[in-house]
Amino acid sequence: MSLEAMYQQVIMDHAREGHGRGLVEIDLPHRGESHQVNTTCGDEVTLRVGVEGDTLARIAWEGQGCSISQASISVLAELLEGESLDTADETFEAFRALMQAKGEHLDEEREDLLGDATAFVGVGKYPARIKCALLGWMALQDALIQARGASSAAVEGGQA
Amino acid sequence: MSLEAMYQQVIMDHAREGHGRGLVEIDLPHRGESHQVNTTCGDEVTLRVGVEGDTLARIAWEGQGCSISQASISVLAELLEGESLDTADETFEAFRALMQAKGEHLDEEREDLLGDATAFVGVGKYPARIKCALLGWMALQDALIQARGASSAAVEGGQA
Amino acid sequence: MLADLHGDFPLLARTVRNGRSLVYLDSGATAQKPLAVLEAEDRFYREHNGAVARGAHILAEEATEAFEDARADVAELIGASTDEVVWTSGATAAINLVANGMLQASLGAGGAEAERFRLGPGDRIVVTELEHHANLIPWQQLAARTGAELAWVPVDDAGTLRYEAIESVITENTRVVAFSHASNVTGAVTDVESFVHRAREVGALTVLDGCQSVPHLPVNVAELGVDLMAFSGHKMLGPTGIGALWGRKDLLDALPPSQFGGSAIKVVTMETTTWLDAPQRFEPGTQPVAQAVGMGAAARYLMDLGMENVARHEARIAQILREGASEMPGVRLLGTVGDPGAIDVLGLAAVVVDGVHAHDVGQVLDDRGITVRVGHHCAQPLHRRLGVTGSTRASAHVYTTEDDAHAFIEALAGVREFFGVAV
Amino acid sequence: MLADLHGDFPLLARTVRNGRSLVYLDSGATAQKPLAVLEAEDRFYREHNGAVARGAHILAEEATEAFEDARADVAELIGASTDEVVWTSGATAAINLVANGMLQASLGAGGAEAERFRLGPGDRIVVTELEHHANLIPWQQLAARTGAELAWVPVDDAGTLRYEAIESVITENTRVVAFSHASNVTGAVTDVESFVHRAREVGALTVLDGCQSVPHLPVNVAELGVDLMAFSGHKMLGPTGIGALWGRKDLLDALPPSQFGGSAIKVVTMETTTWLDAPQRFEPGTQPVAQAVGMGAAARYLMDLGMENVARHEARIAQILREGASEMPGVRLLGTVGDPGAIDVLGLAAVVVDGVHAHDVGQVLDDRGITVRVGHHCAQPLHRRLGVTGSTRASAHVYTTEDDAHAFIEALAGVREFFGVAV
Ligand SMILES: Cc1ncc(COP(=O)(O)O)c(C=O)c1O
Numbered sequence A, B: 001m002s003l004e005a006m007y008q009q010v011i012m013d014h015a016r017e018g019h020g021r022g023l024v025e026i027d028l029p030h031r032g033e034s035h036q037v038n039t040t041c042g043d044e045v046t047l048r049v050g051v052e053g054d055t056l057a058r059i060a061w062e063g064q065g066c067s068i069s070q071a072s073i074s075v076l077a078e079l080l081e082g083e084s085l086d087t088a089d090e091t092f093e094a095f096r097a098l099m100q101a102k103g104e105h106l107d108e109e110r111e112d113l114l115g116d117a118t119a120f121v122g123v124g125k126y127p128a129r130i131k132c133a134l135l136g137w138m139a140l141q142d143a144l145i146q147a148r149g150a151s152s153a154a155v156e157g158g159q160a
Numbered sequence C, D: 001m002l003a004d005l006h007g008d009f010p011l012l013a014r015t016v017r018n019g020r021s022l023v024y025l026d027s028g029a030t031a032q033k034p035l036a037v038l039e040a041e042d043r044f045y046r047e048h049n050g051a052v053a054r055g056a057h058i059l060a061e062e063a064t065e066a067f068e069d070a071r072a073d074v075a076e077l078i079g080a081s082t083d084e085v086v087w088t089s090g091a092t093a094a095i096n097l098v099a100n101g102m103l104q105a106s107l108g109a110g111g112a113e114a115e116r117f118r119l120g121p122g123d124r125i126v127v128t129e130l131e132h133h134a135n136l137i138p139w140q141q142l143a144a145r146t147g148a149e150l151a152w153v154p155v156d157d158a159g160t161l162r163y164e165a166i167e168s169v170i171t172e173n174t175r176v177v178a179f180s181h182a183s184n185v186t187g188a189v190t191d192v193e194s195f196v197h198r199a200r201e202v203g204a205l206t207v208l209d210g211c212q213s214v215p216h217l218p219v220n221v222a223e224l225g226v227d228l229m230a231f232s233g234h235k236m237l238g239p240t241g242i243g244a245l246w247g248r249k250d251l252l253d254a255l256p257p258s259q260f261g262g263s264a265i266k267v268v269t270m271e272t273t274t275w276l277d278a279p280q281r282f283e284p285g286t287q288p289v290a291q292a293v294g295m296g297a298a299a300r301y302l303m304d305l306g307m308e309n310v311a312r313h314e315a316r317i318a319q320i321l322r323e324g325a326s327e328m329p330g331v332r333l334l335g336t337v338g339d340p341g342a343i344d345v346l347g348l349a350a351v352v353v354d355g356v357h358a359h360d361v362g363q364v365l366d367d368r369g370i371t372v373r374v375g376h377h378c379a380q381p382l383h384r385r386l387g388v389t390g391s392t393r394a395s396a397h398v399y400t401t402e403d404d405a406h407a408f409i410e411a412l413a414g415v416r417e418f419f420g421v422a423v
C-alpha cells in the first residue's frame, strides 16, 4: 500500500472543494444537528440535515480536520443530498464495511452505492485514520436520528 | 544453613523461659516505655526500662510473637539488666551488626559482648525474620531514649 | 485433574534452600507465570511497543490493537462486553477507583448522572467481616469522608458468613454492598445470589471482589448479577502491575473519574474538562500496555485449560489440604473443610498450629522447600474474630500437584515435634 | 555524542511499512527498552517472582530484595534517599496521589500533621499554561472539589513561560505550585529556581512534573529544591505500568493516602486503620514488582551512560531537529530554537505545517518509516494558546542518531509538495 493509494486524487480534490461546507440554517420541519469530536486529534465537525418525507433533502456542515476527514464529509454531502433515507442508511453501512475491510475492496453492489467514497479504501489499512474518515458519517447518523425523531429540535450530541 | 542452626537450643530455651516477662511497674525516676509492632505479622511487644545513674537497672516486658522475637527479648533482658548504658548501646550495635552479617559470625570482641545473643547468628540469613529478632531491641532503644530524656514520663511510641 | 503443567512455568523448575526442589504453595498471594504470558509481554516490547490510543504511526496502531485484543480476552474470561472492562494497576486500584469515584460524586462531580453514587450521612455502606483489607479500607475511609455509616455482615466462630444476617444488615438506606466472591483465608466461595437479591431489593450497588474467584473458578458476571467486579492480573497467572475493573456500562459511563490525566478526556481547557465514556475515562496517562497484553495471554491460557477443569483440579487439591489439616492433632483449620462433591471452597488451607507461631511454622516449611504465606493475609479483622493474630496458608493454582499438597501436609505434621510442643 | 546504541534496543531493528527500516522519533510519548530492562524483568519472573513485603519464604525474600534494590537505583538516579521514592503505576498516578492526598486532607483525613495539605476557599493552586493534562486536570479538579482557586503562569506567543508573571500569579494565599521541568511540546527546560524561590516566599508546596526531564537530563532533587516530583518508567527506557513519586520524607509521612488496601497499614479494625510511614503507606496491594525491577534496570542503564552525556547527545539532536524545522519555509516550530551551547531545550521538535493537518503530516512520515506523534500531545490549552489544534512532534532519546534527525527534516520538507500546497 503506497501513500498515493491512500490519498487518491478524488480525496485530495474533495478535501479542497468541501461540498456542503457552510453551516446554513435549514428551514425544514424535520431537521437535526450533531457535533462530533475526534478525541485523538481534536478535530471537529458540526453537521445539519433536513428531511422531507423519505428524502435526505439538505446537508450542511462546518468543521476542521485532516484531509481524510474533510474529504469524507464532502463526499457524503455530495453523495447523499437528495437521496432517500434508505439509501443513506445503506451507504453508511457500506462505508463502515469499507473501513473494516483492511484495505480490500467490497463487492460491486456496495462499491456502486459508495461512488466516490470507494476512494477511501486505503484508509482501512490505517486503524488510527478510520476515525477520521468516519467523523462526518457519525455526525450524519446522529443528526438523522434526531430528524427522524418525533421532535424536530436540533440537539447537541455524541462524540466520535 | 540448616533449620537447626537457626533455631539453636539457646533460642528455644529463651523462647520458653521469657526472662523479664511481666509488665511490672518500674518505680524509678528515669523510666521509659515503648510499644512496637511487627507489621508483617502483627506481633507486638511493650517494654519498660528503669535507669539509675548510668545503669540500666530494670527491664520488664510483655508481648506475643514467634520464637525468634520472644527469645530475643528474653536474651536482651537477661543480658542487659544491671549493665551500664554504654554496654547496652554497644550490645545493641553488635546485635544489629549480627543481623546484617547474613549468617556470618562477628569478631570475638563483639561476640563476647553478645553472649547468648550470638545464637541468633542464623537469623541473619533470613531477611524476613530479622525484624522479628530486632523487635525487642527497637523497643529497648526507644524506651531508653525516653528514660534518658529530660522528662521521665512514659510515652507511647514508634513502630518496628 | 489437569495434566502436570510444570513445564509451562519456568520458575517452578528452580531449586531453593540447599538444592531442594520448590513446592510453591503461595499462589493465593501471587501466581507463577506461564511461558505464554512471559513471551507475550516480551514480544510486545521487542516488536510492537508504542504509545496506545495517542499516535497514528504503525507502532501506535499495533500497540493499540494488542492492548484492545487483550481487553477482549479478559472480557471473554468473565463473560463481559469488551467496553465494560477497565484496566487498572491491580485489584486494589480497581476497588479504589469505585470508592474514590463515589467520593468525587459525593463532592458534587459528575452532574445528575452521578446522583446514584452520592453518599452522605444517613446512607449505609455494607461489607463483610471477612474482607481483605483491599475491600474493607476503601469503604471504611469513604464512610469516614462522606459521613455514611459502615456496617458488615458478620462471620460465625468458624469464619463462615452469617447469611441470615444479610437482610438485617443490608438496610433500606444501604447504597453499596462490597463483598468478596471467595475468601483468601477460609477459601469459602460466597453465595453471591444472597447478597445480590437483597441489594436489589433496597436498590444498593453491588461490588464484588473477584481476586480469588476469577483465577480459580468459572466466573460469569452476567449470571452473577453484580454491578461491578475487581480482579487482578498477577493472581490469574498474569503479570504484576495490572488488574481490571468490570462494570455495567451504564454505571461506568456515569461514575466520575478520580484519577485525571491525558487520553481520558474529550476537551480540556484551563478551567474545565469533559471525559470520554468508559473504559477510557478511567484510563488516564500511559497505560500498562505490556502488562495488559500479558494479562490477556493469561486469560487465554486459562480459557484453553477450561475454567471448569481448573475448578475441579483445585477442588481435589483443596480436599487433600483441608482434610489433611483438619484431621491433624494440634492443628486448627480456619473455615470449614468443604463438601468434597461441591466446589464451595478454594484450593487453599489456612491453619493455626497450637503452640507454634505462624512465622515459625512457615520457617520449617520453607526449610523443606515449601513456600507458604504466614501472617494475617491482609485480613486482620477476620483473624481477630477467629481469636488468632495470624495463620499459615498453603494455596494452590493450576500447576499445583497432589504431591505438592501431600508435601505440605507431611511437613506440617512435623512442626510441633520440631518445636518440642507436646503432641 | 553517545555511541550508536541500536544494538541494545531490539525493537529498533524491526522494519515497517513495505520493509523500510524504522526511524523511531516518538520517544516523548514512550521510549523503547534496552535488553538490560527486558532481561531484568524476565529474570525476575523466571527466578524470583513472589509477593513482596508480605511473605517470609525464599521467593518473598528474593522478590523483596529485588524490589527494594530497584527503589535504591531509581533514588540514586535523581539524587534522593531510598525511602523518599514511592512506586506508582505511572507519572499520572503519582501526580494524582499528591492531589488526591490533599483532597483527603481537605476532608479531614490525616490529623494535625496533614494541616499543610488542607485546601479550601481562599486558597490558590498554581500551574502553568503549558502543562500536560496529567499536571493540569488533577489540580483543576482538586480546586473544583475544595473550593480553592486555580491560577496559572501564562506563556507568550512563542509558548515560552512568562517568568515575570510568577511573582503576581503565585500570591500569598498560594498553597501549591505544580509545574513541569520540561515541556513535552516546546521542549523548553524550565528555570525551576524561579518557581521554587517564589513558592518558598509564600510557603507553597512545589510539585514538579519530571516526566520529560528525568529521562533526558541530570536531575537532582536536592539541588532543585522542590518538594515533590513525579516521573514515569516507560519514558526513561523502563517498562510500562510503573512510575514514581519522589517527595521529602517529612511531607510523605504526613500526606494522607488516597488509595487503600493491604501492606500499607499498621493496624486495621472494621472501623479504623493506621498507616505505615512512607513509602509503604502509598503502596497498597500487590506491587508492580517486575516493573519496578525493570525501572531500576533502566535507571542503572542511564547512569552507566551518564546523564551528562545523555543530555549532550540529545542537545545535538535538538539542534538538528529545531534548526532544521525553523529554517523550513511553510513550517512553524512551536517554542524557540534554543541556544546551541546551553541545554535549555529537549531533543524534540513539534511543528505545524501550513495548510497540512498534523494527521496528514504524520501519515507521510509514517510511510517513510518515521514514527512521530500527531495531535495535541495532551496539552490542549497550550496548543489553543498558540492558535493551533495540533502539531507533529519528533522526539529523541539516547538511541536517536543524527541520521534519524536528518531523516525527519528531509521527509518533512516533502510534505507540502505531496499535498499540493504552494511552497
Ligand atoms: C510532561 C508530561 N507530564 C506527564 C505525562 C504523563 O506521564 P504518564 O503518561 O507516564 O503517566 C507525560 C507523558 O505523557 C508528559 O510528557
Ligand SMILES: Cc1ncc(COP(=O)(O)O)c(C=O)c1O
Pocket: C028, C029, C090, C091, C092, C093, C132, C134, C135, C180, C182, C183, C184, C209, C211, C212, C232, C233, C234, C243, C378, D262, D284, D285, D286, D287
Ligand atoms: C480477596 C482479595 N482481595 C483483594 C486482594 C488485593 O489484590 P491486589 O493485591 O492484586 O491488588 C487480594 C490479594 O491480595 C485478595 O486475596
